[in-house]
Amino acid sequence: MAEDVMTIREMCDTFEVTPRTLRFYESKELLSPIRQGNKRLFTRRDRARLKLILRGKRFGFSLEEIRQILDLYDTEQGEKAQLQRAYAAAKERLADMERQRDELEETIGELKDQLEWGEKVLASFDDKTAAA
Amino acid sequence: MAEDVMTIREMCDTFEVTPRTLRFYESKELLSPIRQGNKRLFTRRDRARLKLILRGKRFGFSLEEIRQILDLYDTEQGEKAQLQRAYAAAKERLADMERQRDELEETIGELKDQLEWGEKVLASFDDKTAAA
DNA sequence: CGTTACAATGACGCTAAGGTCAAGCTGGCT
DNA sequence: AGCCAGCTTGACCTTAGCGTCATTGTAACG
Numbered sequence: 001m002a003e004d005v006m007t008i009r010e011m012c013d014t015f016e017v018t019p020r021t022l023r024f025y026e027s028k029e030l031l032s033p034i035r036q037g038n039k040r041l042f043t044r045r046d047r048a049r050l051k052l053i054l055r056g057k058r059f060g061f062s063l064e065e066i067r068q069i070l071d072l073y074d075t076e077q078g079e080k081a082q083l084q085r086a087y088a089a090a091k092e093r094l095a096d097m098e099r100q101r102d103e104l105e106e107t108i109g110e111l112k113d114q115l116e117w118g119e120k121v122l123a124s125f126d127d128k129t130a131a132a
Numbered sequence: 133m134a135e136d137v138m139t140i141r142e143m144c145d146t147f148e149v150t151p152r153t154l155r156f157y158e159s160k161e162l163l164s165p166i167r168q169g170n171k172r173l174f175t176r177r178d179r180a181r182l183k184l185i186l187r188g189k190r191f192g193f194s195l196e197e198i199r200q201i202l203d204l205y206d207t208e209q210g211e212k213a214q215l216q217r218a219y220a221a222a223k224e225r226l227a228d229m230e231r232q233r234d235e236l237e238e239t240i241g242e243l244k245d246q247l248e249w250g251e252k253v254l255a256s257f258d259d260k261t262a263a264a
Numbered sequence: 265c266g267t268t269a270c271a272a273t274g275a276c277g278c279t280a281a282g283g284t285c286a287a288g289c290t291g292g293c294t
Numbered sequence: 295a296g297c298c299a300g301c302t303t304g305a306c307c308t309t310a311g312c313g314t315c316a317t318t319g320t321a322a323c324g
Contacts, residue, residue: 060192080257087250101236118219125212
């Protein structure tokens with residue numbers, strides 16, 4: 001992985017995705033590897049973005065929503081209007097995440113209760129088995 | 133909404149989904165409304181399940197994964213083996229959620245930092261505008 | 265220089281989760 | 295009886311997000 005860039009194979013092994021996925025993300029402009037001949041070379045920027053993409057996916061965001069977040073991380077010195085849009089969009093995603101975190105916390109609690117109940121019922125099955 | 137059941141319209145208005153969605157969930161056995169003639173009537177059980185379904189979706193779970201959780205909430209006195217499977221599946225979903233919560237917490241932090249940076253840059257634009 | 269080995273492109277396929285008609289009941293109103 | 299609103303089923307359509315070839319390129323190795 002000389003020169004701080006990675007081949008598509010190295011990327012795939014590192015992030016456990018397929019080449020198809022990386023090419024697909026590139027086609028959607030989520031990644032923009034440089035080319036050496038016709039081969040793709042992924043930079044640290046691509047790696048950082050991919051990490052965020054995969055995270056976002058786990059949170060249930062669509063690739064389009066994820067792009068909105070990436071745009072904020074990205075907008076190096078640009079138009080003010082563009083940064084404003086990115087800022088607003090990312091702020092909404094943040095609100096989504098905070099809501100999601102709260103709901104998640106609640107749901108985890110409820111599910112834990114339910115699992116406890118399940119444990120008890122399973123234990124009672126053991127009793128019956130032992131008694132028989 | 134007499135007798136504690138709701139028509140498909142009432143459900144749609146309450147949960148902001150379309151009839152198609154409710155029928156689709158029924159076809160996937162996530163819901164099981166009773167029938168009066170050929171009309172569907174949704175009980176409190178259906179409502180509770182739908183609430184969990186919509187939550188699960190927001191967390192990025194597939195309908196299939198959600199069914200695994202519902203199965204635990206559901207398995208009223210059944211086969212031991214069935215409950216065990218539901219228990220194991222639900223426990224995995226719980227682990228997913230806890231991982232997700234941790235990642236979410238981290239990501240929220242990072243995004244907040246990034247937003248702060250965005251605010252500063254936007255403020256600097258204002259300075260330039262004021263200076264001009 | 266031929267073969268092996270990975271890369272790229274293009275095209276088509278597929279699944280999940282619904283959307284969108286079309287056609288036909290049904291239960292009131294009037 | 296006639297009509298309309300709302301429900302139902304069935305069939306096909308759509309979008310996102312990749313999977314899976316088939317073909318072609320190219321770089322390195324023996």
